[in-house]
Amino acid sequence: MTDVARQLLELLDIEQLEVDLFRGIGSGGETTTRIFGGHVIAQALMAAYRTVPDRMCHSLHAYFIRPGDPSIPVIYQVDRARDGGSFTTRRVVAIQHGKQIFNLSASFHVQEDGWDYQHKMPDVKGPEHWLDRPDLREPYIEKISPKHRDDFLRERPIEIREVDPRDLFEPEKTSDKNYLWFRMEAAKGQSPIMQHCLLAYASDMNLLGSSLRPHGLTWFQGEVMTASLDHAMWFHAPIDFSDWHLYELDAPFTGGARGFNRGLIYNQNGQLAATTAQEGLMRPYKKKEVAS
16 A cells, blocks of 8 residues: 555544544645645545444535645534434534634435436546556646646545546647546455545546636646535445546536536446536636736
């Protein structure tokens, strides 16, 4: 197991401070400048799970309210909204510096039988045909400012292979529809609860980027300010995130400095494992006028 994979598992092993009160590590994850959205989603889901011993999450809905500070821990307060015969509901509030930075509502359901149906998995070349993230980023190293180069190159716990990746600095306008393969080999043997939390963490990756594609934009051009505004996720099947999963992504709408993004996550057997949706900020940077 790599050090970064071990750190992510430790990040999700939140500490219980009191009844329904937990503390999570703020540092680590995908970025050093602010807390990655998937980081707080996964920790909040784990906090909810610590109060639900007998059933699995089937859906979550969350809002990002303030940027997270990676230099201090995050406090998670769980509200036991309802314990029903079939469904359990939890609301989790994430707090830093005495203020709410994020909140999440999650619903848990007992195992029940019913009718089964799903969309067919897209016919996409497997992960062995595409470069992993370090190899994909290597040609761009000299274009990244020294200030951000270490963060750009540092090892990360989730292995990602984008299908038909775009140029990071000179992308063409293209379809919002896109795909990637992702996994975390260190997830092998982890509990079903941890599998859910790891996939929730990874589900925030590249999702907002779908909105940028029709406009020929990427984060690296310095033309757009982006931030996740909310996040929704539905779990459909048991997860083993040590195996490759295909993330099918699209963005049916952008407007008003926001983009709406959707994702379907399939395992390699073609089973639809989860669905995601997210609205994100995509605000144009305004050029400063030069005084005459």
